[in-house]
Amino acid sequence: MNRSALWVSGLVHAALLVGLTALSGLSTGSATLSGAPVYEVDLVSARVTAFKQLPALDEPYRIVTRKEAAAPEEKADMALERTLKKVAEAPKKGPATPASFETAMPGVRLDVETFQYPYYLAAIHRKIQENFVIPRIPGAGPLQAMIYFRIDKNGKVYATTLTQSSTNPVFDLSSQRALEAANPLPPLPTEYDRDYLGVHFTFEYQP
Amino acid sequence: MTAFYRFPCQIAVVAFSMLLVSVVGDVHAQDEVRLTVQAKIAPRMTIAFQPITEKSAGVLHPAIRDSINSVLAKDLKWSSVFSIIDLRAAVRDSMGRSVTVFSDANGMPDMELLRKLSAQVLVSGEFETKDRQIEITLRLTDVRTRRIITTKGYAAIELTLRRVVHRMADDIVLQMTGERGIAQSRVAFISDRTGAPEVFMADYDGFNVLQLTNDGSRKYSPNWSPDGSKIVYTSYRDGPHEMYVLDLQTGKTSKNSFSRQTTLSPRWSPDGKRLVFGLVVDGISRLFTSRPDGGDLQPLVLSYGISVEPSWSPRCNRVVYMSDRTDDRHLYVINTDGTDDRRITFEGKYNASPAWSPRGDRIAFVAGDTLRTSRGLERIFNIYTCDAEGRNLMKLTGIGGVQGNNENPTWSPDGLQILFSSDRDNNGRYNLYIMNWDGSEVRRIVTQGNNFTPVWGPRP
Numbered sequence: 001m002n003r004s005a006l007w008v009s010g011l012v013h014a015a016l017l018v019g020l021t022a023l024s025g026l027s028t029g030s031a032t033l034s035g036a037p038v039y040e041v042d043l044v045s046a047r048v049t050a051f052k053q054l055p056a057l058d059e060p061y062r063i064v065t066r067k068e069a070a071a072p073e074e075k076a077d078m079a080l081e082r083t084l085k086k087v088a089e090a091p092k093k094g095p096a097t098p099a100s101f102e103t104a105m106p107g108v109r110l111d112v113e114t115f116q117y118p119y120y121l122a123a124i125h126r127k128i129q130e131n132f133v134i135p136r137i138p139g140a141g142p143l144q145a146m147i148y149f150r151i152d153k154n155g156k157v158y159a160t161t162l163t164q165s166s167t168n169p170v171f172d173l174s175s176q177r178a179l180e181a182a183n184p185l186p187p188l189p190t191e192y193d194r195d196y197l198g199v200h201f202t203f204e205y206q207p
Numbered sequence: 208m209t210a211f212y213r214f215p216c217q218i219a220v221v222a223f224s225m226l227l228v229s230v231v232g233d234v235h236a237q238d239e240v241r242l243t244v245q246a247k248i249a250p251r252m253t254i255a256f257q258p259i260t261e262k263s264a265g266v267l268h269p270a271i272r273d274s275i276n277s278v279l280a281k282d283l284k285w286s287s288v289f290s291i292i293d294l295r296a297a298v299r300d301s302m303g304r305s306v307t308v309f310s311d312a313n314g315m316p317d318m319e320l321l322r323k324l325s326a327q328v329l330v331s332g333e334f335e336t337k338d339r340q341i342e343i344t345l346r347l348t349d350v351r352t353r354r355i356i357t358t359k360g361y362a363a364i365e366l367t368l369r370r371v372v373h374r375m376a377d378d379i380v381l382q383m384t385g386e387r388g389i390a391q392s393r394v395a396f397i398s399d400r401t402g403a404p405e406v407f408m409a410d411y412d413g414f415n416v417l418q419l420t421n422d423g424s425r426k427y428s429p430n431w432s433p434d435g436s437k438i439v440y441t442s443y444r445d446g447p448h449e450m451y452v453l454d455l456q457t458g459k460t461s462k463n464s465f466s467r468q469t470t471l472s473p474r475w476s477p478d479g480k481r482l483v484f485g486l487v488v489d490g491i492s493r494l495f496t497s498r499p500d501g502g503d504l505q506p507l508v509l510s511y512g513i514s515v516e517p518s519w520s521p522r523c524n525r526v527v528y529m530s531d532r533t534d535d536r537h538l539y540v541i542n543t544d545g546t547d548d549r550r551i552t553f554e555g556k557y558n559a560s561p562a563w564s565p566r567g568d569r570i571a572f573v574a575g576d577t578l579r580t581s582r583g584l585e586r587i588f589n590i591y592t593c594d595a596e597g598r599n600l601m602k603l604t605g606i607g608g609v610q611g612n613n614e615n616p617t618w619s620p621d622g623l624q625i626l627f628s629s630d631r632d633n634n635g636r637y638n639l640y641i642m643n644w645d646g647s648e649v650r651r652i653v654t655q656g657n658n659f660t661p662v663w664g665p666r667p
Contacts (some may be wrong), residue, residue, distance in 0.1 A: 126250070191356060
């Protein structure tokens with residue numbers, strides 16, 4: 001009795017989920033596929049694709065097609081299982097934030113243990129600071145956001161991730177803007193032998 | 208991400224409004240006020256400059272060495288990015304001997320002292336001459352860890368030495384800031400040193416003055432194309448005052464004629480696609496735009512009163528210009544699609560020659576200050592800047608006493624310096640000067656004859 005009730009309930013749920021997934025896939029089309037939500041910000045009328053999102057999966061979520069949904073139950077079940085499994089695994093599969101090492105420059109940490117060019121940290125600090133517009137946040141206490149990014153040989157910033165949110169979206173956004181406005185940063189020292197430098201950069205707000 | 212880059216102006220506007228820099232105008236004159244502006248420019252980076260030495264066992268070339276060092280030291284100083292610790296600095300000891308401060312007797316820099324003075328980078332290098340070729344090696348070293356940052360080789364002959372050293376300076380600025388310096392840029396201006404006003408060109412430091420036109424007709428308002436390959440100017444060559452485009456690569460001049468109507472102050476858009484200029488219609492100058500070859504003439508400002516001296520915003524979506532439609536001369540801003548035409552200056556009675564900064568945040572212009580002098584009331588022209596909305600006025604010249612007339616401001620390609628003409632040094636005669644964006648460090652670059660309407664060209 002219990003076993004069959006469980007079986008029926010499982011089937012109904014599965015069918016519902018499959019239906020919903022298929023529907024959402026149909027109705028929103030490519031907009032959903034492209035993934036990133038879009039924030040409208042009135043402040044400077046710039047549209048910034050949000051960077052605060054789930055770590056990217058190796059493969060995109062699989063949308064169950066209508067054909068599959070109409071297929072025998074077993075097949076649909078397997079498709080659903082696959083999708084659910086991927087969702088469950090998603091956070092674990094995200095790129096691990098590299099370990100970071102303290103530098104003499106406050107607010108700047110690196111993911112390499114020894115970096116022999118303190119001038120470079122002063123230079124990027126100077127340029128990001130020049131472009132950092134601290135917003136007016138009424139009533140906010142001290143805030144701190146940390147952004148991880150990589151700098152290539154030519155000084156181009158890429159792989160930007162918000163590793164620690166300040167919990168204030170306005171402040172997070174202005175931190176990210178500072179980084180984008182400072183791009184390109186000074187080129188890496190020619191004698192530095194690696195292809196990129198990973199930096200953990202802390203933005204602070206003192207009310 | 209991409210959307211962000213379409214809005215550099217707004218970003219820069221706010222970025223420039225943080226750190227307090229107060230500029231106090233003289234209060235001895237009626238029209239002057241105390242001015243305060245909020246601006247944020249990153250502090251200068253301290254670098255140590257060890258003079259380039261000659262690597263040779265045989266004949267030495269002190270003249271070449273000195274010219275490399277003097278040009279490089281000046282370029283670094285005038286980059287507006289660095290403050291320099293010059294290792295040539297020396298004092299006299301008790302015996303009257305000259306002792307260098309920052310290096311030992313062998314010329315080796317005292318890295319510990321430099322580090323304490325918070326110098327980040329040491330610039331050094333050597334050169335050698337092979338036949339007529341001069342080979343220079345430039346080295347940047349991190350002062351704290353004494354690690355070499357980069358080593359770069361340059362080759363020059365004596366004729367190209369200045370340009371090569373300018374390139375070295377620009378490379379150093381690039382290595383430190385991610386943005387190329389302006390030492391290789393050139394300026395164009397009008398000079399009457401040979402008789403009629405003709406178009407001239409010079410390096411940004413005033414060297415290598417080159418005459419570009421020579422037909423004896425009066426010429427005005429030169430302006431560079433954004434790629435630096437052409438100069439547009441106005442001239443009375445064929446009778447009426449019309450617009451000419453000089454191709455610097457071929458040396459050919461072409462004319463953009465609009466029914467032989469008087470054409471004034473053409474300005475090339477930063478994207479290179481359009482020209483904006485004043486065109487006299489029914490006796491009144493109005494603003495029009497056209498393609499650089501003179502085709503596709505479109506009206507921009509047709510309103511009452513004259514409209515002249517346009518200047519593009521860096522994104523090419525707005526134009527600032529001067530109009531006398533209220534009887535007084537004031538600055539107005541209009542969108543290039545013809546909408547949102549509005550006045551931005553409200554102080555004084557004479558505001559003219561606006562120039563929009565390539566950073567987009569400030570507009571430099573000339574204002575007539577009425578001064579009470581021994582000869583009665585006198586109008587003196589000074590350079591001011593304001594933000595793109597006309598607010599946060601900042602007076603750059605004429606602070607702490609009269610310094611003659613200061614006119615025709617034009618921005619350096621990095622938006623950190625302003626080139627202008629002034630008669631401050633010799634009565635009634637105009638020379639060219641450069642100052643920093645905040646009015647500091649004024650230096651004279653071009654003297655001979657009357658020199659006016661300068662315009663700073665793009666980076667090469």
